[in-house]
Amino acid sequence: MCELVKVFVLLHQLQIFSLGRTFPEKPPINPPADVFENSRAQSAGLDAAGPKLGTELRLVDAVPCRIAFERGKERHFSFLAIFLGTSGWVVLAEELPLKEPYGVIRMVAPLAGSNPKHDYKHSRWLHSRIRLSTLPFVEPAKLKTKTLVDGRWTLAFRDEESCTTALSMVLEEINLQSNEVERRLKPLLDLKSLVESSNSSQGPPRTSSFHSTLTNSF
Template sequence: MPQTSYEQSRECLQKELDGCWFDHIPDTIGNEWGSCKKALELQFHVKDPLFTLELEICQQAIDGNFNSCFAWERMVDAVKVFILHLQLKALIFMGCLLEKPSLESPSDSDLGKTYSRDISSASFGSEVSLGSGIPCRIAFSYAGVRDIYLLAVARGISGKLILAEKHPFRSQRGVVIAIAPLAGLSPRIDEDHPTWLHLRIREFEPNFVKAKGGQSKVSTPPADGRWTLGFHSAKACETARLLILEETCKQRSSVESMLAPLLREDYLVNVLDSQGD
């Protein structure tokens, strides 16, 4: 039974790698490890931990609500349940609870590229190289239609989508006017207007929840943002969509590589081997 529950919890966490918060999974594991370990230690004094863990995993419901706030709560719950089951497995087979693992960022071949560094470190109002940016237009309610360039880049486990206006005096440079995380964009071409690209923007801010006391549940979540970009041709629109998907895939692969040792079936065996060295 514990092994089956552990496998289910691992599968739930692996599913979150396809969700809109996959880029936050490594940090969430680090943030939740200590509290989960403490909670499990307390459970030994009040009730059967097996019952508690079974209850936790049964409460993990994946509903049809795609609001990024609810997706965040589901991801955090999946992380907690996985940690609890992994710790219980360690207790059964090793006789002790595990210390927080060291999740190392994989090496990235793009790290040495000037363009990648330029974009990944960009902030609102900063200058960036337009590089292979794709020209498009966007309408802001407060500023009307603006001609911009779309840039997307993944660097390690981080990823950004940047909208930049061409610099008035430097033709190959742009000024950042908007930034969004790559994860969760879900780029979709409009069915009736093949030159329009719809993007979903995460508006929920996890750091705000932490500042309010660390509760992962939010009673009144903000609605996700929506951007619609217009391109000069359907081909350019499709190119932009594929660029976003490609960079998101690179980012997700980095996260998967970071988590791979922890999600391996023989993780506990490797821990024991490392302790014996």
């Protein structure tokens, strides 16, 4: 994904340069939308910084589940998907029995790219792809011996309905995050408006022999 973004940015800049314009120092993007109201992030009590390991949050929208990061050592968590602006996370929190409905955040992973899927053999299982940089925090010496750490969470829920609820929650938050990113970037992707607004004082653009080629590449 990182490489695809780099290629897109390069092509976008080349297309602007081919029109005889310069890329603005601060590309225009729409301001953040006020999406915090009535969101899962608000219900969980998160602030703009997002979830942090070891901090408390409300579990009103969380779904109980079990997961084993080591063979034979299954743990109970509450699973929650949260989007906040252009960021999003899947969270595993440990319930606080003496402080319901609060829990302590134990694991955090990016929402984007999580690619949640039902297990085709076990209707109560949900697979979620996890980036390596956000896998459970363990000591480096111990990490070398943990062969089960493979960039994926396999979550076991109480029943098929709970699993479906968790999957729907993740997909909904991914969709909200995607829509917000698209809305923020819309002015940047509008090449005509970008060129006119950032270079209106430069006069007519210089012609370029490869302008049509780059235009066709998008």
